[in-house]
Amino acid sequence: MELRKNIKPGICAAKYCNHKVNGTRLCSTCRSKKCRENDPVKYAFTALKNNAKRRNILFTITLEQFREWCSKVIYIGHAGRASESYTIDRRHNDIGYHIDNIKVMKKGDNVKKYFYYDYRTKLTAYSTIQPEQAQQVENYF
Numbered sequence: 743m744e745l746r747k748n749i750k751p752g753i754c755a756a757k758y759c760n761h762k763v764n765g766t767r768l769c770s771t772c773r774s775k776k777c778r779e780n781d782p783v784k785y786a787f788t789a790l791k792n793n794a795k796r797r798n799i800l801f802t803i804t805l806e807q808f809r810e811w812c813s814k815v816i817y818i819g820h821a822g823r824a825s826e827s828y829t830i831d832r833r834h835n836d837i838g839y840h841i842d843n844i845k846v847m848k849k850g851d852n853v854k855k856y857f858y859y860d861y862r863t864k865l866t867a868y869s870t871i872q873p874e875q876a877q878q879v880e881n882y883f
């Protein structure tokens with residue numbers, strides 16, 4: 743994130759942002775954006791956790807588990823932008839967010855692809871059909 747050269751009091755320090763601030767350097771939008779740039783995995787984790795909490799869904803995943811999972815399941819792609827084009831969902835909707843019950847779904851595809859990482863077999867796979875009917879079509883490891 744670029745900061746403006748001449749920081750004005752009361753105005754967000756981010757270049758091209760004119761939001762008002764009250765005692766902070768960056769407005770809340772830019773703070774969140776900066777956080778996302780610094781650590782996209784943590785940002786995605788927090789968003790997922792807050793979302794689960796809001797929807798009253800059990801969430802047992804730790805940040806460490808999530809980091810490992812992301813590195814295997816390509817959730818966080820180039821430049822940390824993947825959270826715009828990928829979404830994390832549960833494989834089985836009747837149970838909560840556990841590390842072995844999450845999948846990545848690419849948004850906006852005509853054919854939806856579901857990505858899996860199976861902790862038991864240590865394999866990643868994707869399918870183009872519903873997870874319940876999934877067949878392992880490709881292994882990355």
Ligand SMILES: [Zn+2]
Binds near residue numbers: 755759760771
């Ligand atoms: Zn700002």
